Amino acid sequence: MSLKNDDNQDQPGMNSRMLIKRLLKLAWKYRRGCLKVVALQVVLLTLGMLGLGLSGVGVDYVRYQLALKSPDAVAGVIAPKLPRWPFGIVPPDDWSPMIVVGLISAVILILAGIRTLLNISYAICMNDLVQGKIVVDLRGQVFRKMQKLSFRFFDANASGTIINRVTGDVQAVRSFVDGVVIQSLIVAISLAIYLCYMIRIHGQLTLACLATTPLLWYATVRFSRLVRPAYERNRELFDRQIMVLSENVQGVNVVKGFARQEDEIGKFDRAVDAVRDQKRSIFKRICNYQPLIGFITQVNLIVLMGYGGFLVVNYERASSVEAASLVGLSIGQFLVFAGLLQQFSGQVANLSSVADSMQQSLTCSRRVFEVIDAPVEIQNSPNSVRIQRLRGEVAFDNVSFAYHASDPVLENLSFRVEPGQCVAVLGTTGSGKSSLLGLVPRFYDVTGGRLLIDGHDVKDINLEDLRRGIGIVFQESFLFSNTIRENIAFGCPAATDEDVVKAAKIAAAHDFIMEMQKGYDTVLRENGSNLSGGQRQRLAIARAVLLEPSILLLDDPTASVDSQTEGEIMEAIENAMESRTTFIVAHRLSTLRKADMVIVLRDGKIAQAGTHAELMKSQGLYQYAAKMQGADEESLRLLNITGIT
Secondary structure, three states, rough: OOOOOOOOOOOOOOHHHHHHHHHHHHHHHHHHHHHHHHHHHHHHHHHHHHHHHHHHHHHHHHHHHHHHHOOOOOOOOOOOOOOOOHOOOOOOOOOHHHHHHHHHHHHHHHHHHHHHHHHHHHHHHHHHHHHHHHHHHHHHHHHHHHHHHHHHHOOOOOOEEEEEEEHHHHHOOHHHHHHHHHHHHHHHHHHHHHHHHHHHHHHHHHHHHOOOOOHHHHHHHHHHHHHHHHHHHHHHHHHHHHHHHHHHHOOOOHHHHHHHHHHHHHHHHHHHHHHHHHHHHHHHHHHHHHHHHHHHHHHHHHHHHHHHHHHHHHHHHOOOHHHHHHOOOOOOHHHHHHHHHHHHHHHHHHHHHHHOOOOOOOOHHHHHHHHHHOOOOOOOOOEOOOOOOOOOEEEEEEEEEEEEEEEEEEEEEEEOOOOOOOEEEOOOOOOOOHHHHHOOOOOOOOOOOEEEEEEEEHHHOOHHHHHHHHEEEEOOOOOOOOOOHHHHHHOOOOOHHHHHHHHHHHOOOOHHHHHOOOOHOOOOHHHHOOOHHHHHHHHHHHHHHHHOOOEEOOOOOOOOOOHHHHHHHHHHHHHHHOOEEEEEOOOOOOHHHHHEEEEEEOOOEEEEOOOOHHHOOOOOOOOOOHHOOOOHHHHHHHHHHHOOO
């Protein structure tokens, strides 16, 4: 179930058209917030155009007042031309020019103040929509889906890649809403309004200045197609960078123990450099594109200066206001038109940002949707059986299992365990011991045969009921950065303090907990790094015991501790095993003697099965390992370490 995809082609069902549809549905889900943001931008646009228009009126009014006092006007050679007042509102004749100019300036200032306040509201609304809703909801959706995915999903995908998809990729997906949908609407509305206003000022000049617009559109589409593969490669390189960082943090003891810090620094630097170089190549393409857009827009300005200047001259030479309006533009109108053309060109240039956001969001959304769409292999059947408490009867009926179809891990396992019995599992490294235990709580589903618990196929038992009836202690149990009490009660948050203490005593953890300064309220560092290995395992045993499980799975819990700590853990395990069906991967002879059944695995098959006494009477792997060093416990440990056959 790997999420990796080919660089050069879309995965089936994940082509660009379908991705855009899904992203549009995502935007539609937040349509109210999107419309609010767009509406604010339209108001800002309108106010800006009113201010620009009034600036042009002010220039023409000042020009009119100057013309009235010129000798040519006094001699009747020219007719001073009044500006076009917006909405037909003309100031009274008895108002002085200073009052009119002052009023125009005041209105422009008021509009600027309103725009400032609306810009603040726009920024707040945009941030609330994007960061407060879309990112939070999408990350939550991805995280919730991850909780439903099987171990197979996490086996197939590096933790760094998964983390990057939940964090960086989700952040990029939201850019489709604000960087593509909202910006596209704003650009479209802006262009329409600017176009209408420019046509209203002068239609022919508008057509002449915008003749190069198709070139802008072509350049934008071509740029969008060129950068998409580069963005896909960039996300893969960023995954690699996160993985190097994650592995270094998790394996810091190994790195320092082997004095490989400089090598790790070099590895991380190379990963960072790869991301940087790839991003630099994208920036180069953007830098090549933007000057082209700038050049095309400069052509528009050249047309404006030539044709527009000609129209201004005609306006000034006209003998009447009516004639001037037919043959030219006033200086104020020219300035307004120039401002509109500049903003129009700016909005067209913004299409490059839209195209850039589109390619980033498509690349990242594919990666996010791959997680959301990943099949949930382990889930309840439609008619799942609810069981309040398991009895603990477990039967493997010709069970086979494989992570990959061509590589079987377990083959044709058949045995039965009665409630309360203990089964010890032995085998060489890679023989399938952990895989066998993982089938019981349905971390994986069997690929052949049936696994029965209390007479029911595990696939037919409600998954929550099944796992709440099973306690698990791994080789290296994970502890959370929380109090000891919260860690023990992790599987049963409603547990009382008495229940927690009781579980800790069973796990032989109570004494060392009480020796700590804050006892059960002691906050553990990351993964319990302020505890010893034995203490961590005993807390893990207490966490499992608190559930009062009917079945207990112990996956070689003493594999990485010293002999003294091993004895302490085994004491806790023996307490926890009482009256519970137990599967334990073990190598201690004392534990094997107490087991009701010992299963010896070899190459995924049962090589031997029986009690300790029975297996010691028959020649085979078990007897050989037991007798190798006088039947001491170290010989059975050797069975796991060296893989003796």
